[in-house]
Amino acid sequence: MTSDDPRADGGARRGNKTQHVYDHVMERIVDGSFAAGDALNIGALAEETGVSLIPTREALRRLESEGLVEFLFHRGVRVAELGIDEYREIMQTQAVLEGLAVGMTAPLLTAEDLDRAREVNTRMDEAVRRGDFHAYNEGSLEFHGILRAACPNRHLRDILDRGQSRVAAVRASVIGYRGAVAERLSGEHLEILDRIAAGAPAAEIEALMRAHREGTIAADSEGFRRSTHGEGANDADGARSAEAATTPASPGSLEPA
CATH class of the missing domain: 1.10.10.10 (Winged helix-like DNA-binding domain superfamily/Winged helix DNA-binding domain)
Structure with missing residues (x-):
């Protein structure tokens, strides 16, 4: 044709x-x-x-x-309603593949790319202070998108984009972060950017990104559990873990730890 x-x-x-x-x-x-x-x-x-x-x-x-x-x-x-086990599997896969993708992409990122990622991270911090989880979630999508956009493996990018969309959808519906968790993730973002800027080896960048992604699984899983069971965010278990989510009645907020 x-x-x-x-x-x-x-x-x-x-x-x-x-x-x-x-x-x-x-x-x-x-x-x-x-x-x-x-x-x-x-x-x-x-x-x-x-x-x-x-x-x-x-x-x-x-x-x-x-x-x-x-x-x-x-x-x-x-x-679709995503179960917690399937969610964990997606996150585990994202952690491995995104670590690989960002490790491959790191040498290709320009100073402008890194500056843009820092600006997005700053906006995410501001969203935490406003209690605006949706803006925080959008910022997370943008931040991670910047770091893998230049990945030379198109198939890998496509897999990550699909998985990221599913993760973002679940977070928007049932998961939120307390200030302590958001602060930790922000600090990890900056560490990754600093190491990329310093020309760290691809293996180091891959390990940092994988650890960053794996570190969110516990917080997300706890938030998922609380939301699906209708539990409050202030019991002793939540205080010990410093992980939280909004309840189904309030999915768009960020509660300070």
């Missing part, structure tokens, strides 16, 4: 429309507008985005393939 074939152009247009709906739904999952278990109306989404039903359904099928939504037999579509 040549580029002059109108069918090719029509396919490209539909692909763009599908991407538009995909981005719209993804953004609303990540910012917390669509929470786990929420029903998604295909017709309403088509109307919201100005796209017909076919590319809207294609976008939702793509999100389904990435584990973010699920089609229920004769019951429509809803935002």
Whole structure:
């Protein structure tokens, strides 16, 4: 099929429309507008985005393939609910692969890239002070995206991007951080940036990023447990662990430790 074939152009247009709906739904999952278990109306989404039903359904099928939504037999579509065991598996995979990706990318990052990452980290700190978890979550996506954007392995980038989207969706719905945890993660971000700027070996950068990602698993798992069990954030166990999450009634806040 040549580029002059109108069918090719029509396919490209539909692909763009599908991407538009995909981005719209993804953004609303990540910012917390669509929470786990929420029903998604295909017709309403088509109307919201100005796209017909076919590319809207294609976008939702793509999100389904990435584990973010699920089609229920004769019951429509809803935002997927990720179990804690599956969440841990995703995070463990992210830790290994992102360590590899950032280790490969480190020599390619420019001073401007590192400055931009520092600015994002500063915005995340400001979000903590405001108690704005959604802004913090968006900043985390941007920070990690900067560090792996130049990864020469495109397949590795694609896997990480899909996994990161699922992690962000769950965090937006059920997980938050107390100030102490957010402060620790911010300090680890700066350490990674400092070592990249100093020209540290790829193996060291890989180890730092992997440890950083693995260090969030316990905090996220505790937050996940509290949210799914409807527990408060101030019991003795939470105080000992310094890990927390918002309750389902308040998924968008950052509670100071």
